[in-house]
Every structure is written in C-alpha cells, then in structure tokens.
Amino acid sequence: MKVKINISIFLLSIIFLTACSTTVKRIDASDQVDLSGAWNDTDSQLVAKNMIKDALSANWITNFRKKAGKNPTVIIGTVKNLSHEHINTNTFVENMQREMINSGEVQFVASAGQRSQIREERGDQDINATEATRKKMGDELGADYMLQGQINTIIDVEGRKQVRYYQVNLKLISIKDNRIVWVGEKKIKKYIKNSTLRE
C-alpha cells in the first residue's frame, strides 16, 4: 500500500513538473493571439490595412490623378507613440508602407533615414562604378504627400478589470502647400480581465 502511494506521488510530481516546462509551438504569423491585452502585431496589421484602404478610397487620389496625370508619390513621416505602452511604431509604419505599395495606387519613396544610406551609395558609385552602371545624383523622385500620425490610448482601470481604448490618427499632408488632404481614424477597444489566481 505504502509503495503504491509513493509511486502515485512520484508520477504526480512528474506530471506537475512537465506542466512547468517551457513549450514552443510554431503558429501562423496571421493567427490572432492576445496574451496581455497590449498592442500587438494583430492590431498593427489590422489598423494599417483598414486605414490605408480608407486612404486609398478617398477623393484626394483621384483629384491628384486628374490634375497631374500620374499616381501620387507618398512618403511616411513620423507616427508618434502617445500611448501608455512602449509600441514599436516602426512595425506599424512598415505595415502601412506594405499596404500602400502593394495596392499599386501610389508610388512610394524611401524615408529620410533610408535616403541618406542610398545617397552615400550613390556617392560611392560616383567614384567606383563604371559609367554605364553609375546612378547619378539629383534624379530622386520627390514625394507629393507625407503621411503622419499618432497612436493615443485611454485606459480605465478598476481592480483587475481594464478597458484599453486605442485611437490611431493619420493625416496625409501635401508637401507642396501643407494642405491636409485626408484624415483617417481607427479605434480599438479592449476589455481585459486579469486572473485573480495564479500558480
């Protein structure tokens, strides 16, 4: 009898210890996984997709095409994080850029940081590349519009319950004359209930 109890305790201990070990499972990048309720990749992708869709269906783009006879060229400026979380706005910017480029409706130029690296390379080509392959300075495509924005949050907390309200605002500004040609807004509301008990 005593031996049986000891074996049972031993087996239970093994099961308990197995439950504590780290497990890793590959999941699809598009799968929606919410762990803490904080801003995550799903929010970033969703907001970028919806807002760019909204931006590209607005009047400014047809007006520009009528006037200029070509697709507008856009550059992404800064997206300020004014939220309660340390959000990496770079991934959000990348998501928006991908949505815009893949739409084929607009042309896109590199950001200020990327441009300086390309200019450096062009300078290097000036000295080292053959005449036939060298890309000369001064042929850059100037952007017509700049996309700027900010992420804001309002948090309401009561005990273990929390409501997180995210508001993403984007503006498309004409570089020529500072006109704001499009304003977009996307809201996400999350209700988070933290567990009362833990292991």
Added chain:
Amino acid sequence: MKNLFVVVLIILLTGCASYQRKNNQIAQTLYKSPPKAVLKILQGTEPLKRDIAQYHLNVGILQFKIGNFSAAITALELAKKEMAALQAISISENAAAATVNETYRAYSGYPTDLIMVHNILALSYLFNNDIGGARVEILQAQVAMRKLAKGRALIGQLASTHLISGIIYELLGEQSNALISYRKADVILIDNKLPTPMGLKQALLRMSYIVDKKSQYAIYKKRFPDIPTPNKNTKSKIFVLYFDAVVDHKAEFSLLVPSPNDDQLIRIAMPRYPKTNTTISHGIIKVNKQQLTTQLIDNLNLSVRKDLSQIYPSILLMTTSRAVIKDTLVKKANEKDDLLGIVFNVATFISEVADLRSWNMLPANIQFAYMETNEPTVSLGRKNVPSEKVEIKKGTDNVLLLNSLTSSIFHYQQ
C-alpha cells in the same frame, strides 16, 4: 527519517531569513561603496525565485545609479512585468505563509515600489535620450496611482511622480498636461503637510500663466506673491532632481511567549522600520553668485512606512493565526514522541521570521530645484563636497540628476 527531514527544513528556512538580512546589508554598503561595486556583490547572490522581483528592482536602480540606462530599463521592465503577474493570488504561497512564514509569498512590490519603478524607468528613458519612452512611463505611473488611490488615502501617491510627469510634459510642449501634473504634485504635498518647494511654485505659475492666465494663474499668484511673473525669454531652463541617501530597510521585531500550557515557547516575529535620525542633505546649484538649494518633494522613508502600516493589521492577524497552527502542530508531534515534539518546537520557532524584503536601494528622499539662466555653465554639488561644472547650451531645456552617494551627474538637454 522524519527528524532528518525537519532538520533539513530548519537549515533551509534559516537560509531564507539570512538572505533577507544579507540583502539589507548589501543595500547599506551603498553608503561606503560605489554602486558598481554594490551591483557586483548583488549579482553574485542567488535570489530565490519568489524574490526575483526585488532582485530586478535592485539591479535596475543600481544600473541607473551607474548611468547604464539601457541595462536599468531591461532590469526594471522585468521587475515591472514580474510584479504585475504577481498581483494575482497564489493559493500555495498563501498556504505556506499561513503555516511557515510570510517570506513564502512571492515579492510583488509595495505601493511605493509599484510607482517608483515608473519614476526610475521614466528617468532612465529620458537620460537615454528617449523622451517618448519616458512619456509612456509617466502615463503608466498615472494609471498605477489611480489604481492604488483609495479616497483621500495617500498610499502609492507620490508627488515626485507628478513632478517628473510635469517636467516631461513641459519638455514636450504639452503645457496643459504639465500644469495638471504640477497641480497634482502640489495637492499631494499639501495632503502630506509638506511645504511646496520653490521649483514647484515656479512651475505652477509658469504653466498657469500660459494655460489659464485669468483664473488659475491669479489663484497661484495670490498663493505665491513673492515669485515674479513669468516672462517669455531665451534663457536656458534647468530642472534639477536630487536623490538623497538610501531608503530605510525593515528590521525584525520578535517576541517569545510561552504557550497556554507553558510546555513550549511560541515565537512571534513582525517586520518594522526602526526609528532613524537620518539627516537630509541637499543638492546645491551655483551660477555666478546665485546659489540654489534643492528642496524636498518626496520622503520615501515616510512612504515605505505608510505602506507597511497599511498592511500591518493583516500581517499581525496572519502571525497570530500561524502561532496557533504551529502550536497545534507541535502538540500533535509531542503526543507521538517527546523528541519529535522538541524538534518540531525548534523548527517552528526558527521558521518564524518576519518578511524584511523591500526595494531597499531606493533613495531616502527626492528633492527638486528649478532655475533659468543665460550662463554657459552651472556648478552642481552638495555641502562639503566639491562641485562639478555642467555645460549648458544657450536656450536649451535641461534635466540634471544629482545623487548624494555618487559624484556622477546625469544630464538631458534638448
């Protein structure tokens, strides 16, 4: 076999208590050794899993004091995450605390820790030239303080947090938010019956003059008539924060009482903050012939005592209940075997230790001063210590942090 198990348990339990005492001793070495040396000692210790939040907090503040802001951010973010996860109740930890001692609960941070972690993080981000990150932290601190606020009780309500928030908002040009934060800092100081420092009075006048000249500025001008009307100028703004000394740590207060039948001794151990007569030192800022002294904005020695007072009734209740459980356990062991009874009595006696854990490497108090100048350098120091010169570019906004225990000065300029 059982006796051997109990002896092993005694050794283990004594080890837990000695780690706490050792940790408090390490914190006190900050008075004699540089933070880098203290960090090395701390990193050489092996914290228990349940003390990991306290360990990260201390590593974080030491990295901050050294000026290694990225490492401070990493450690403090870990501590923050750990403390957030530990806010939920653990049945097994509660059961252990009810039968062995309070140290069996994981360290989840006191209200002062939960707010101060955002303060140190905000300053770490700021001195790491990431004002956006600092802004995120002050927003989180405000949510945390709102969560802790209970009526007019001042538990977890730190004037320094609102002051740092005000400074960051002011640096970002968010004058309305800055005024709200400065006002909140002032309200906490009034509630704590502490005088409003000159720097905060100037901030209230400066921001209300911009935001609401007719109403709020008029009220503050009436309250602080001696301070000149703020004027738009090209002078450099200098916000000086001063971290003084090391916060007090808890000590054990124990009592030995005989059991109702006089056949065994019951030990009751409670944590308390011993009375200390720490003299407050002040930071001194000199520009030409003008001299300014930093003034108290937060007394963390008082805050940590308030935190303990708040939970003292529940600790007392738990300690008393535990004494009853232990007494019953010893009696039952005694009924089986006299020797086993003695061993159990010793084990329960030794295992009764007070929880002395705290974020014991925080400063004892935080002070503040503000000045505007056209001079290219300011001298910063403290009494009886040679001052150091800091270069100030014309027309810039500057945040400077002085520490009474080190000579390093941290500087953010924009």
